[in-house]
Amino acid sequence: MKNEKAIVVFSGGQDSTTCLFWAMQQFKEVEAVTFNYNQRHKLELDVAADICKELNIPHHILDMSLLNQLAPNALTRSDIDITHEEGELPSTFVDGRNLLFLSFAAVLAKQKGARHIITGVCETDFSGYPDCRDIFVKSLNVTLNLSMDYPFVIHTPLMWIDKAETWKLADELNAFEFVRNKTLTCYNGIISDGCGECPACELRKAGLDRYLEMKGASEHV
Numbered sequence: 001m002k003n004e005k006a007i008v009v010f011s012g013g014q015d016s017t018t019c020l021f022w023a024m025q026q027f028k029e030v031e032a033v034t035f036n037y038n039q040r041h042k043l044e045l046d047v048a049a050d051i052c053k054e055l056n057i058p059h060h061i062l063d064m065s066l067l068n069q070l071a072p073n074a075l076t077r078s079d080i081d082i083t084h085e086e087g088e089l090p091s092t093f094v095d096g097r098n099l100l101f102l103s104f105a106a107v108l109a110k111q112k113g114a115r116h117i118i119t120g121v122c123e124t125d126f127s128g129y130p131d132c133r134d135i136f137v138k139s140l141n142v143t144l145n146l147s148m149d150y151p152f153v154i155h156t157p158l159m160w161i162d163k164a165e166t167w168k169l170a171d172e173l174n175a176f177e178f179v180r181n182k183t184l185t186c187y188n189g190i191i192s193d194g195c196g197e198c199p200a201c202e203l204r205k206a207g208l209d210r211y212l213e214m215k216g217a218s219e220h221v
């Protein structure tokens with residue numbers, strides 16, 4: 001894959017930034033695509049742009065504001081609270097989001113002569129999002145290939161690993177400090193370690209603490 005080109009679906013968060021570093025190691029040429037769907041925090045777009053600039057990655061921002069029109073939700077509307085009731089999908093779920101993002105990323109990838117698409121979706125901490133499942137990604141991969149008669153390969157380097165292992169992967173890619181300090185995961189729009197209180201920060205911190213514990217334990221063997 002070293003001689004090929006890849007497009008990374010990129011939000012500027014921990015997971016997709018780790019994927020970006022993974023892609024830079026795997027492919028000769030890497031570009032990133034970020035979707036503007038009137039995120040609660042415009043900062044997300046700035047963070048994504050800054051990271052790409054720093055890493056010298058061509059960055060495309062595509063307007064997907066129709067998603068907000070179709071599915072108003074806690075990620076796009078500040079008047080909707082972020083909640084997660086037991087047995088229900090969290091209020092941050094947007095119907096069809098990954099389907100649309102990956103489809104538009106594929107159209108862009110083909111235009112750019114790239115057949116590899118990388119996404120940070122993950123089935124391990126997937127909170128029940130149906131379009132983060134491996135079976136969905138594999139199914140869409142077939143559909144995209146048929147729809148455009150093009151040999152896309154969707155890569156999901158985080159699919160089977162948990163948040164602690166995602167930190168480990170970033171570390172193995174020599175990107176631990178970069179990911180920790182420059183990415184935005186927090187629902188309250190605070191970069192790096194975030195507000196520490198929202199569900200996204202809690203998940204990120206729990207994974208980080210577990211990883212640092214694992215690392216500490218192995219260093220003292």
Ligand SMILES: [Zn+2]
Binds near residue numbers: 198199
């Ligand atoms: Zn937070």
